[in-house]
Amino acid sequence: MPSRWKKAFILITIAVLVGLFIFFDLQRYLTLAHLKAQQETLQSYYASHRLLTLAGYFCFYIIVTALSLPGAAVMTLAGGALFGFWPALLVVSFASSIGATLAFLVSRFLLRDWVQSRFGNRLKTVNAGIAREGAFYLFSLRLVPVFPFFVINLVLGLTPMRAPTFYAVSQVGMLAGTAVYVNAGTRLGQITSLSGILSPELLISFALLGLFPLIAKKGVDFMKARRVLKAYPRPRKFDYNLVVIGAGSAGLVASYIAAAVKARVALIEKHKMGGDCLNTGCVPSKALLRSAKMLAYGRRAQDYGFKKTVIDFDFAEVMERVQRVIGKVEPHDSVARYTALGVDCISGAAKLTSPYSVEVNGRTLTTRNIIVATGAVPLLPPIPGLDRIDYLTSDNLWHLRDLPRRLVVLGGGPIGCEMSQAFARFGSRVTQVEMAPHIMGREDPEVADFIRARFEAEGVRVLTGHTARQVLIEGDEQLLVCENQGRQVTIPFDRLLVAVGRRANIEGFGLEELGVRISPRGTIETDPLLRTNIPNILCAGDVAGPYQFTHTAGHQAWYAAVNALFSPFKTFRADYRVIPWCTFTDPEVARVGLNENQAQERGIDFEVVRYELAELDRAIAEEEAEGWIKVITPTGKDKILGATIVGAHAGDLLAEFILAMKHGIGLNKILGTIHSYPTLAEANKAVAGEWKRAHIPEKLLGRVEKFHAWRRG
Numbered sequence: 001m002p003s004r005w006k007k008a009f010i011l012i013t014i015a016v017l018v019g020l021f022i023f024f025d026l027q028r029y030l031t032l033a034h035l036k037a038q039q040e041t042l043q044s045y046y047a048s049h050r051l052l053t054l055a056g057y058f059c060f061y062i063i064v065t066a067l068s069l070p071g072a073a074v075m076t077l078a079g080g081a082l083f084g085f086w087p088a089l090l091v092v093s094f095a096s097s098i099g100a101t102l103a104f105l106v107s108r109f110l111l112r113d114w115v116q117s118r119f120g121n122r123l124k125t126v127n128a129g130i131a132r133e134g135a136f137y138l139f140s141l142r143l144v145p146v147f148p149f150f151v152i153n154l155v156l157g158l159t160p161m162r163a164p165t166f167y168a169v170s171q172v173g174m175l176a177g178t179a180v181y182v183n184a185g186t187r188l189g190q191i192t193s194l195s196g197i198l199s200p201e202l203l204i205s206f207a208l209l210g211l212f213p214l215i216a217k218k219g220v221d222f223m224k225a226r227r228v229l230k231a232y233p234r235p236r237k238f239d240y241n242l243v244v245i246g247a248g249s250a251g252l253v254a255s256y257i258a259a260a261v262k263a264r265v266a267l268i269e270k271h272k273m274g275g276d277c278l279n280t281g282c283v284p285s286k287a288l289l290r291s292a293k294m295l296a297y298g299r300r301a302q303d304y305g306f307k308k309t310v311i312d313f314d315f316a317e318v319m320e321r322v323q324r325v326i327g328k329v330e331p332h333d334s335v336a337r338y339t340a341l342g343v344d345c346i347s348g349a350a351k352l353t354s355p356y357s358v359e360v361n362g363r364t365l366t367t368r369n370i371i372v373a374t375g376a377v378p379l380l381p382p383i384p385g386l387d388r389i390d391y392l393t394s395d396n397l398w399h400l401r402d403l404p405r406r407l408v409v410l411g412g413g414p415i416g417c418e419m420s421q422a423f424a425r426f427g428s429r430v431t432q433v434e435m436a437p438h439i440m441g442r443e444d445p446e447v448a449d450f451i452r453a454r455f456e457a458e459g460v461r462v463l464t465g466h467t468a469r470q471v472l473i474e475g476d477e478q479l480l481v482c483e484n485q486g487r488q489v490t491i492p493f494d495r496l497l498v499a500v501g502r503r504a505n506i507e508g509f510g511l512e513e514l515g516v517r518i519s520p521r522g523t524i525e526t527d528p529l530l531r532t533n534i535p536n537i538l539c540a541g542d543v544a545g546p547y548q549f550t551h552t553a554g555h556q557a558w559y560a561a562v563n564a565l566f567s568p569f570k571t572f573r574a575d576y577r578v579i580p581w582c583t584f585t586d587p588e589v590a591r592v593g594l595n596e597n598q599a600q601e602r603g604i605d606f607e608v609v610r611y612e613l614a615e616l617d618r619a620i621a622e623e624e625a626e627g628w629i630k631v632i633t634p635t636g637k638d639k640i641l642g643a644t645i646v647g648a649h650a651g652d653l654l655a656e657f658i659l660a661m662k663h664g665i666g667l668n669k670i671l672g673t674i675h676s677y678p679t680l681a682e683a684n685k686a687v688a689g690e691w692k693r694a695h696i697p698e699k700l701l702g703r704v705e706k707f708h709a710w711r712r713g
């Protein structure tokens with residue numbers, strides 16, 4: 001039976017049962033007065049039909065609780081009055097837990113997907129909290145009757161809590177309350193009202209019991225932290241409030257924040273200030289892409305009204321320019337600048353020797369807190385023969401001065417794509433190898449196919465679905481052997497660039513010795529405050545993951561620094577709700593929030609609105625009229641769930657959507673904002689216009705048409 005029918009069937013069944021309950025006014029049997037009046041009759045029936053009464057009671061109790069009907073409290077009293085304390089406790093505790101779990105499952109089946117898809121983004125934190133501490137919360141709620149029993153069943157059904165966990169915790173958590181009611185039932189004659197059963201003293205003791213698991217958890221966390229910390233003598237005084245290890249994007253921001261709030265901070269860097277982004281990542285790659293783009297423009301001279309343009313170049317000089325660009329940015333990240341800001345910059349390899357001390361150049365620095373911002377290194381896949389060749393990675397690529405004649409780029413991610421296109425533009429014969437079915441695996445297939453077609457038009461041989469199996473050296477020839485659908489594909493090459501991802505830098509500087517926990521992804525495990533399992537050691541950037549961008553490194557660094565310096569007085573949970581990124585191919589691909597694929601996977605009821613850059617005046621004038629903007633919204637609403645832009649300057653254009661998503665601004669507001677003419681940014685307004693056009697209030701327009709007709713006489 002299709003799921004929609006099943007849902008309809010369950011809904012109708014529930015509606016019928018509830019309807020019958022109301023129609024026959026069965027509620028009157030589930031009142032204290034009725035119970036008292038019928039006590040003797042019920043007891044004599046039970047004396048002659050024990051098993052039948054128990055079974056009937058058990059089933060009826062389950063039905064009442066599963067349908068969330070009022071009356072569970074009276075039924076519990078009845079149980080105590082009829083069966084006595086222990087049998088009633090046994091029957092009620094199982095019946096109530098089973099009934100509660102059924103209500104939980106019904107709510108889950110009927111509504112969870114809808115709720116999660118509609119509010120999924122906002123519920124992320126709740127879901128994560130439930131995954132982490134859901135059992136504790138439920139236990140507390142079961143003990144402290146602040147929310148009605150049936151509300152807890154229905155609400156928790158909408159969360160990702162597992163049904164067995166829900167059942168088990170309910171069974172244990174409700175036991176105390178059930179015992180109180182059953183016990184009251186055994187003395188039914190003395191009870192005058194339901195509310196009288198729970199005295200204020202009893203409620204307070206339940207509240208304390210309910211809070212106990214949460215307090216206990218916090219206590220256990222505190223004790224664990226203390227146990228770890230106890231093994232290390234805590235200095236009476238610290239040299240620093242904060243020692244930051246690694247002066248990449250994360251470390252620089254963390255130390256900047258610390259200095260800005262007048263903390264004493266040391267920043268230790270073993271290699272170059274600026275880390276990956278400045279020296280081997282974003283800056284050199286974007287500089288190289290720019291030079292490559294000049295060549296591409298040269299080749300398109302006729303598009304711009306020229307007969308021919310000849311660009312003469314020497315690859316070594318291009319690579320020198322890349323170094324010059326790094327040199328120009330360097331002062332922003334330099335020791336001089338950070339020293340002037342109040343940061344103690346130390347050059348050397350740091351090693352954590354305790355949660356309170358870091359060793360560098362034979363010197364021990366004591367510190368209240370440590371931020372690990374040691375970044376990531378290129379991941380080397382275990383391909384036999386790779387170690388026998390002088391392969392390239394993003395670390396050593398920038399030393400290259402001779403253009404490879406035949407270049408294999410291993411990897412279809414952002415780095416692989418950017419470098420494939422750049423080197424092809426300089427004249428290398430590039431083969432890009434990716435084992436997944438698409439390059440740019442994070443984006444919609446439509447985007448990946450578009451970029452692939454562009455690459456192929458520029459001479460890049462793109463091999464998707466190809467798994468690199470071996471590197472061979474045959475005479476003077478180097479070969480990459482790949483497997484594609486069971487057949488072998490051999491690619492000769494002069495240089496091979498490994499760009500299959502980056503691995504967090506977690507080894508060899510003391511994390512292992514201190515027992516800092518590592519996540520299954522190989523990054524340092526953190527809590528939402530970016531603390532490791534040793535609470536005064538925090539981390540940020542690529543080493544923390546899950547994102548590996550300069551802007552997320554800086555974002556996390558702010559949280560890590562503030563939480564390190566101001567905990568326990570004030571802390572902030574890292575906010576990952578709106579994370580943008582851009583792949584700087586030509587055209588660029590930029591995204592924030594959901595793409596179409598993800599919206600489908602999450603079962604969201606969504607719409608896609610699209611605007612082609614071919615329509616945009618400025619893009620036409622610039623000969624950049626290709627690409628599109630695609631915005632995902634909930635059906636019928638202008639709220640932005642995600643935006644993907646493919647086109648010139650997509651990364652810059654995306655800023656408006658990032659702002660809109662961050663501050664809950666919808667497409668209507670973007671449409672109502674003046675954008676200068678002619679700019680590429682007008683495309684953002686245009687896509688909002690497309691959305692509006694698709695949501696024209698037809699009925700209203702019909703009436704307006706009549707109004708105008710009437711005005712014409």
Ligand SMILES: Cc1cc2nc3c(=O)[nH]c(=O)nc-3n(C[C@H](O)[C@H](O)[C@H](O)COP(=O)(O)OP(=O)(O)OC[C@H]3O[C@@H](n4cnc5c(N)ncnc54)[C@H](O)[C@@H]3O)c2cc1C
Pocket residue numbers: 245246247248249250251268269270271272273274275276277278280281282283285348349350351373374375376394415505509540541542543548549550551552553584
């Ligand atoms: C080719 C390429 C292009 C990229 N392009 C972009 C882009 O366009 N946009 C974007 O957002 N991101 C881009 N990135 C990713 C970006 O560079 C990283 O996400 C960012 O640099 C991470 O910063 P981080 O501070 O975590 O680490 P890093 O910048 O790697 O800094 C870590 C630092 O820690 C130091 N260190 C390590 N261990 C120790 C130790 N024991 N003692 C002292 N120092 C230590 C290292 O020497 C390093 O300097 C690119 C990356 C690459 C490789």
